[in-house]
Amino acid sequence: AVSLYLEISQLIDARHLSPASYQERTRKAVDNLIHAVENETFLNANAIDSSPNRVRAFQQTLMQIRAAENVRNSSDALNAMQWTMQYAHRQIGLSPTVVATEFVFGATDSLDRYSTFIPPERNAGPSAMLEEQVVGIGVSIEAHGRGVKIVKVIPKGPAAAAKLAKGDIIVAVNGQSLEDKSLDQITDLITGRAGTALTIDVKRSEQSPFRVRLVRQVVEINSVSDVSIIDGSSKIGYFKLERFASTSSKEIDDALWSLYRKGMKSLVIDLRGNPGGLLTAAIEIADKFVPCGTLVSTRGRHSQDNSQSVAKYSRTWKIPLVVLVDEDSASASEILAAAIQENERGVIVGRRSFGKGTVQTQFPLRSISASVRLTTAKFYSPNGREMAGAGVSPDELVETESSDQFDADIDRAIDVVRSDLPGSLATAHIDCRIRPGALSSLDS
Numbered sequence: 001a002v003s004l005y006l007e008i009s010q011l012i013d014a015r016h017l018s019p020a021s022y023q024e025r026t027r028k029a030v031d032n033l034i035h036a037v038e039n040e041t042f043l044n045a046n047a048i049d050s051s052p053n054r055v056r057a058f059q060q061t062l063m064q065i066r067a068a069e070n071v072r073n074s075s076d077a078l079n080a081m082q083w084t085m086q087y088a089h090r091q092i093g094l095s096p097t098v099v100a101t102e103f104v105f106g107a108t109d110s111l112d113r114y115s116t117f118i119p120p121e122r123n124a125g126p127s128a129m130l131e132e133q134v135v136g137i138g139v140s141i142e143a144h145g146r147g148v149k150i151v152k153v154i155p156k157g158p159a160a161a162a163k164l165a166k167g168d169i170i171v172a173v174n175g176q177s178l179e180d181k182s183l184d185q186i187t188d189l190i191t192g193r194a195g196t197a198l199t200i201d202v203k204r205s206e207q208s209p210f211r212v213r214l215v216r217q218v219v220e221i222n223s224v225s226d227v228s229i230i231d232g233s234s235k236i237g238y239f240k241l242e243r244f245a246s247t248s249s250k251e252i253d254d255a256l257w258s259l260y261r262k263g264m265k266s267l268v269i270d271l272r273g274n275p276g277g278l279l280t281a282a283i284e285i286a287d288k289f290v291p292c293g294t295l296v297s298t299r300g301r302h303s304q305d306n307s308q309s310v311a312k313y314s315r316t317w318k319i320p321l322v323v324l325v326d327e328d329s330a331s332a333s334e335i336l337a338a339a340i341q342e343n344e345r346g347v348i349v350g351r352r353s354f355g356k357g358t359v360q361t362q363f364p365l366r367s368i369s370a371s372v373r374l375t376t377a378k379f380y381s382p383n384g385r386e387m388a389g390a391g392v393s394p395d396e397l398v399e400t401e402s403s404d405q406f407d408a409d410i411d412r413a414i415d416v417v418r419s420d421l422p423g424s425l426a427t428a429h430i431d432c433r434i435r436p437g438a439l440s441s442l443d444s
Contacts (some may be wrong), residue, residue: 001100005081006365008107009074016374017300020110022077025068029081029106030066031101034059037092050092056219058091077103079142079224108372114360118371135197136191138219139164146203147171147178148186151273152242159221164202166423171209172201192216207209223248226270227255231414237264237319238410241285244277244332249284256288256317266320266417271335272350272409276331283309288338289346291316293382296337298359300377305359321346322413325392330354337392338381349396349410349413357387 012019020028036042038053048055056415069209071077081103085096090162099425108117138157150168153160167435173189192198196216201209223245230238237259259267279296286295290311297308323346325337334353340346340395359377379387396416400408 001097002078002082002103004365004370005100005104005107006074006078007365007367008104008372011372011374012073012107012111015302015361015363015376016111016115017305017358017376018111019078019109021069022073025072025107025110026077026080026103027066027106028110029103030062030084031112031433032102032106032109033084033088034062034066034309036102037094042202046094046098048094054092058088061087061091093384108374112133112358112375114356114358116372120368120370120375124276136219137200137214138217141170141183141186143183144169146184147181152225154219154221155225158214158217163213164212165204167204169203170200170265174198175201176330189374191236192260194218200296201388212368216399222251224251224255227258228266229259230268230410234264234414234418236262236268236414236417237266238268238270239286240270240272241274241333243274244279244281244285244336246281248277248279248281249288252288253284264319266322266409268322268324270324270410270412271329272324272326272329273328273331274333275328276333279332282332282335286336287311287314287316289317289321290339290343291318291345293343295343295382296335297380297384298377300359301379304374305377320417322416323348324409324413325350325353325394326409327351327354329392330356334387335379335391338385338387341392341395342382342385347396347416348392349416350398350409352392352393353391354393355389357389357391423427 009022009025012025036326037048037058042048047349050058062084062126066299071080076089084103085099088094088099089096102117104117108115108431136157137327138154138159139150140152140154142151147170149161150166150170152166156325170186170190173186176189178189184270190198192201194217197213198216199211201211203209203289221242222240223243225242227241228237230236230277237256239252239255239259243380283295291313292311295309295311297306299306321340323337323340325333325348327348329337329350330353332355334355335354337348341348357379358375360373361376362373381387396412398409398412
């Protein structure tokens with residue numbers, strides 16, 4: 001545990017974009033412990049049966065450590081950790097390893113919201129967001145007052161076979177009400193091994209809840225969904241990009257050619273709710289539409305974290321383009337939207353995006369079979385604008401609320417395409433020697 005703490009500390013010092021001081025890391029670890037010994041689950045899990053007076057005395061001593069100003073370097077932090085390990089074991093019987101683990105989390109928690117220690121049990125494979133298959137019932141969900149709301153039903157999954165639909169509310173799992181449970185708790189109830197069964201109670205509109213029996217199975221996760229012509233008279237193509245994964249570029253190629261064969265004359269790309277994914281995928285997709293110019297750049301503390309990606313002008317789609325974003329469009333979504341907007345390649349419609357403009361790098365650890373994810377650089381838009389905290393502001397702001405029957409963003413996108421403002425949808429026959437966006441055309 002001590003080796004693990006030292007290894008993570010050295011990685012933070014060497015690679016994090018803005019390392020916290022050892023004083024801040026120690027204070028965060030101590031805060032974690034002060035709150036932990038007030039938590040019944042933590043006390044039970046660590047078999048702590050000390051009297052409340054001994055626990056309070058332990059907390060008061062920790063407060064003194066927190067207030068001290070003598071942690072100036074890794075050696076001081078290590079001394080503080082080892083003293084706390086010994087004192088915790090002597091005072092309340094808390095394992096020294098548990099204390100060291102809290103110092104590990106304290107070190108990463110003191111950095112930024114995206115840097116984290118990834119324990120061994122969560123280190124076996126890629127992020128679930130980037131996996132091509134998952135085991136479950138085939139739905140995407142969001143929190144709701146009575147349980148969870150289905151925001152997407154994945155084709156060919158158990159939920160799709162049972163005719164569940166977007167907007168349905170799952171109010172119970174296996175007869176257990178979901179009303180007071182967190183999203184993580186509900187997800188744990190719904191997921192399980194392939195082939196196992198569960199029942200869910202579903203509330204739909206004004207109907208009484210009905211019960212559905214489902215069998216969990218492996219569900220294919222696609223990056224692209226809802227490929228269609230959304231306006232027959234203007235031949236406006238549409239697809240929704242759910243995430244940026246290794247398969248996203250090929251899926252978009254398939255969608256584009258499918259729409260082209262149906263007579264598509266303009267295109268709407270929907271990035272709403274897309275949390276991001278692979279930077280390489282965002283660059284590859286942007287390069288399909290932007291004929292020339294910078295797509296994105298990154299800057300960090302070290303030269304290996306600095307990069308600039310430029311459009312290659314190779315087989316670029318010149319079709320007029322609208323991109324939908326909202327407050328949940330983040331990271332790679334913002335890179336694509338900014339590349340389209342600042343190269344004047346199309347129009348951005350919706351609401352300001354999330355503003356996650358930082359790069360995370362995952363480092364495997366030698367001490368144990370785990371890893372640490374650290375923020376190592378920031379994204380900059382084609383115009384050199386720092387994107388962290390700023391996001392992408394739409395050219396066409398949509399404040400009208402959508403419903404299950406009406407999508408205000410898509411409605412505005414169709415209006416934008418039909419109006420065909422000069423230069424706004426840019427871009428057949430662009431000469432990359434002149435300013436991108438100076439020409440407009442409906443050529444596909």
